[in-house]
Amino acid sequence: MLTRQDFPLLTVTDIRRLEQALFEIEESYAVMQRAALGLFEVITGDFPQALPGQTVHVVLGSGNNAGDGLEVATLLKQAGFSVIAYCVFEQPFSGDADEAYIIAKNTGVKIGSFFSFDCGDDDIIVEALFGIGFDRPAKGLVKVAIEHVNLTKKQQPNVTVYAVDVPTGIVADTGARLGECVMADKTVTFIADKIGLHTSDGKGAAGKVIVKDLGADLCHAHRSATHFYYTYRQREVPQHGNRHKGNFGHTLVVGGNQGMFGATALASVSALKVGVGKASVYSHPDYHSQFHWRGTPLYEVMRCLDISNIAAYSAIVLGPGLGRNTWGINTFDQVIEQLNKQRLLIDADGLYHLSNLSTNELDGLIESSGIDVITPHEAEAARLLDCRIDAIRADKPIAVRQLAQQYRCIAVLKGAGSLISDGEAVWINTTGNINLATAGTGDVLAGMIGGYLAQGLSPLEAALYGVYQHGLAADTYLAKYRQKSMRASDLWQFFHKTAPS
Missing domain, CATH: 3.40.50.10260 (YjeF N-terminal domain)
Known part of the structure; x- marks a missing residue:
């Protein structure tokens, strides 16, 4: 704990x-x-x-x-x-x-x-x-x-x-x-x-x-x-008795368009690695019979073949590898229409589609089911706020607060010293290093936060803890290998197995 x-x-x-x-x-x-x-x-x-x-x-x-x-x-x-x-x-x-x-x-x-x-x-x-x-x-x-x-x-x-x-x-x-x-x-x-x-x-x-x-x-x-900047202090981990996988939530990762299944694989396995009870993937039909990651079958990850009923899932991670073509657009719209109080994290191409919603569509989404967490990098943040990327870089504390206010959710602005805001306060993460500047690490982070959301953490705590542990895993890798050579999946071996109280 x-x-x-x-x-x-x-x-x-x-x-x-x-x-x-x-x-x-x-x-x-x-x-x-x-x-x-x-x-x-x-x-x-x-x-x-x-x-x-x-x-x-x-x-x-x-x-x-x-x-x-x-x-x-x-x-x-x-x-x-x-x-x-x-x-x-x-x-x-x-x-x-x-x-x-x-x-x-x-x-x-x-x-x-x-x-x-x-x-x-x-x-x-x-x-x-x-x-x-x-x-x-x-x-x-x-x-x-x-x-x-x-x-x-x-x-x-x-x-x-x-x-x-x-x-x-x-x-x-x-x-x-x-x-x-x-x-x-x-x-x-x-x-x-x-x-x-x-x-x-x-x-x-x-x-x-x-x-x-x-x-x-x-x-x-x-x-x-x-x-603020923040840190976590470890205490004794309580040992629960009569509990099973159903007690620890179910995360659904939606994405994996043609040529981009790796993003959903990284996110779904990351959710499992941080303790979620079950993780599923909804991806392009091309991958329904080829559920592999680097040649290895993803035995632990479940397939979702029908996006028309997502009531069984505790948290949705929408966007890793989703793409911007017709399939990606239709899938985004289907998920938004089906939401019913599940926790929702939007990342990657999901943020692209989010930025294309009209004011009425965005208001309808927020009022009906709401967004819990968004995780943009600088360029995605600029699109979401309809401004130049230079404006984001000039004042990131203001930008992350504006993101949280406009989309009425917890906003994570990724980068060196990632910032997290609830629209009022801003927290700055102090873990992480240059090894995170590699393809797929954002998908890992999205899966981690989605895993914590499914386990019942509040959106703020899931975002803060996910960003902190994501960076800490990279720091542990760097301390061991002392070079920039990390792949996104290398983070998994350094995840801590405890969760915040």
């Missing part, structure tokens, strides 16, 4: 409000010093003492983020590290950063204008350009500095890059990348965790995220937060 724990992710507006509350009870410079100390503790936790010939390169903007960088430069210099700071802008530092500059210089930190510095194999780069204030594409020397940091890391993988608060180039509220962005090994973020560090391009750019709250009172922010 597992229980979910939610952790708040705050917007820049929330962070600014908490920051001002801190400044009302103590000097802003003291808060900056505490931020630098937090960053110093992370760096010295990785490097308890300077290695022979090791240099710390601190790349500075001009505002508070630069002040944090200058303060940590001072602390590292005092701890015996060789430190060089590079000023990207010619204008003097402002506010607290100016005081930090004077102290760093007096401590012996070398400070000069930015140039393309050379790094040794074990050197450290601290990126302190913009932080949460970044809201436009980098240009000029800022762009050059970002490119140099990334090129250095690419050429010398042992160099460690720390981003201060948020990697420059990433929008803190969305994770969207505005042009070039710093690719960090670790991001030390202050006051509270940010949305953009866990989704979209921000997930990859931030690396490992470490939060230093600086003593901020997060109680009010926790009550008002509508964005």
Whole structure:
């Protein structure tokens, strides 16, 4: 049995409000010093003492983020590290950063204008350009500095890059990348965790995220937060007595048009792998007598030969391999007409047909039986919301909330740091890796969530847990094989056999 724990992710507006509350009870410079100390503790936790010939390169903007960088430069210099700071802008530092500059210089930190510095194999780069204030594409020397940091890391993988608060180039509220962005090994973020560090391009750019709250009172922010990341904590699994397969639901996967049966095979077996009692497939007639997956008969998966009566099924997964031809259109329409309070997940080509419904048809579907979960990727989301894909990528938290509101269901927006919304709150998944960027993994996810729906989980819990376990299986695969070589069906061997309470 597992229980979910939610952790708040705050917007820049929330962070600014908490920051001002801190400044009302103590000097802003003291808060900056505490931020630098937090960053110093992370760096010295990785490097308890300077290695022979090791240099710390601190790349500075001009505002508070630069002040944090200058303060940590001072602390590292005092701890015996060789430190060089590079000023990207010619204008003097402002506010607290100016005081930090004077102290760093007096401590012996070398400070000069930015140039393309050379790094040794074990050197450290601290990126302190913009932080949460970044809201436009980098240009000029800022762009050059970002490119140099990334090129250095690419050429010398042992160099460690720390981003201060948020990697420059990433929008803190969305994770969207505005042009070039710093690719960090670790991001030390202050006051509270940010949305953009866990989704979209921000997930990859931030690396490992470490939060230093600086003593901020997060109680009010926790009550008002509508964005979360989440995890599950395993507890003892209860052993049920007199129960049989009929107690664990029946999932029907509808799809498998000509040439696309593999999608339904992946989804139906995935439903079984997460514990559903029975799984069936309704597919194109070409496959009624050839029920195989890679040459192996699907003995455990049942055939559904007549879609005119689906009352026996607990949950329907509509769309894997469905296709967009006449058979796909007719099959979609038949399922929608037959629905009678079964749980419904729509994925893949099912989403294409959903987007083609008129307003009256969509309202009729929602009012009669409803949709429980939709699982689009970015392009499918753009079609569902009738917008450009760039608009989806620019603000995924807004997009997933709009999907949930428009279709009155739980929406899963797939991608790096997949997002799940009930129309009000947004949850960001923290499991998963690049191995999921392969054909068929979306079908596996649809089958998993469909399996959990059939077993009686609420649509929200089925989506949250399915996305989490899907990513966790990929993480377990990567930990074992340490390369991008996974096929979608490889996920099955790493599924956990427990279900959430």
